[in-house]
Amino acid sequence: MEEYVIKSKAKTKRIMFIFHGYGASKENFQAAGEIFAKTFNDIEVHIPDGIEKCDGNYDGYQWFPLYGDTDNHNIEYKKNEHLIKEYIDDVLEKKGFTYKDVILAGFSQGAMLSIILGLKLGVSHIVSFAGVLIDQNIKNINVKTKLVMIHGKLDSVVPLDMMISSIDVLRRNGLGVYVAVSETAAHYVDGDMMQAALKFLLPTN
Numbered sequence: 582m583e584e585y586v587i588k589s590k591a592k593t594k595r596i597m598f599i600f601h602g603y604g605a606s607k608e609n610f611q612a613a614g615e616i617f618a619k620t621f622n623d624i625e626v627h628i629p630d631g632i633e634k635c636d637g638n639y640d641g642y643q644w645f646p647l648y649g650d651t652d653n654h655n656i657e658y659k660k661n662e663h664l665i666k667e668y669i670d671d672v673l674e675k676k677g678f679t680y681k682d683v684i685l686a687g688f689s690q691g692a693m694l695s696i697i698l699g700l701k702l703g704v705s706h707i708v709s710f711a712g713v714l715i716d717q718n719i720k721n722i723n724v725k726t727k728l729v730m731i732h733g734k735l736d737s738v739v740p741l742d743m744m745i746s747s748i749d750v751l752r753r754n755g756l757g758v759y760v761a762v763s764e765t766a767a768h769y770v771d772g773d774m775m776q777a778a779l780k781f782l783l784p785t786n
Contacts, residue, residue, distance in 0.1 A: 582668045583607065584629040587614050590622035595705070596676060597684040598669060599628045600691030602711075603647055604639030606630050610688070613770065617686075620779050624684070627672055632664050644694050651743075655715040658694060665694060666702070680704050684782065687712060688770060689739060696747075700726055700756070708778045710770050711739050714747035722754050729759035729781040731774045733766030 585607045597617060599610045607628045614626040631642025644665065645657040673679065683704040687695035692712020699707040703723035709730045728751070732744045741762065748758050761777035 582629045582632060582664075584627050585611055585614070586628075587611075587618040587626040589618065589625045592623060593625045593676070594623040595621070595625070595682050595684055596672065596678050597624050597626045597686060598672075598695075599626065600644065600665075600685070600687035600695055601628070601631065601642070602687075602689035602691055603643050604635045604637055604641040605688075606641045609641075613775065616775060617779070617782075621782060625676070629668060632661055644690055647690065651713065651715045651717065654693065655697075658697065658715060662694075662698060665698060669698075669702075684708065686710070686778070689768070696728065699728070706782060708781065710774060710778070711736055711744075711768055712747075713739060713743045714750055717750055719750065719754060722751070722756055724755045724757075726756070727759070727781075728756060729761060729778065731761045731763075731770075731777050733763045733768065733771070733774065735765065735767040738768040 599614055601609050607630045610628050614628050618626050631644050635641050635643045636646050645661045680702045684706045685695040685699040685704050686708035688710040692709035693715045695707050696709055697716055700722040707728040730744055732741050734741055751758050763771050763773040
């Protein structure tokens with residue numbers, strides 16, 4: 582899996598993985614990765630390309646095919662989950678870290694996988710930009726994982742209502758969810774959304 586790596590400015594204490602959206606590539610989130618690494622000098626950032634070329638009319642990649650509704654997304658995701666986990670495990674083994682040292686972040690489809698996989702692995706933090714919970718029957722989640730769901734109010738690709746429904750399911754399963762909504766953003770990450778993510782990752786959270 583091709584990746585872009587930003588080394589930490591000081592001694593590495595945390596590993597952050599950023600997963601791009603459907604039809605995009607690692608280049609789309611290099612700037613965001615640089616901001617995270619500059620703000621937190623103990624974070625090493627890994628930004629991979631999706632595991633397969635996008636099925637749609639795009640030049641980029643996908644983590645799983647997007648067919649039908651979220652139930653179908655979950656089915657397709659599960660087919661590829663082991664490949665994403667193997668990539669994470671390989672990085673952690675080489676670096677000598679565990680899931681408790683990991684931050685998973687993602688946009689749209691990348692956020693969908695970050696939520697599901699992050700809660701399963703019990704990572705430290707999950708940052709979801711324009712993401713939703715694609716497994717509505719999720720069980721036995723790791724409630725110690727901290728999750729923030731950040732969304733644009735004007736998002737018509739992944740509507741805000743879908744995020745709100747996801748939060749309801751997660752909270753019913755005992756997970757505390759942080760929420761941030763940009764009043765002016767559509768399906769992208771604006772400055773307010775980025776600031777919300779940075780605030781969430783402060784040591785006090």
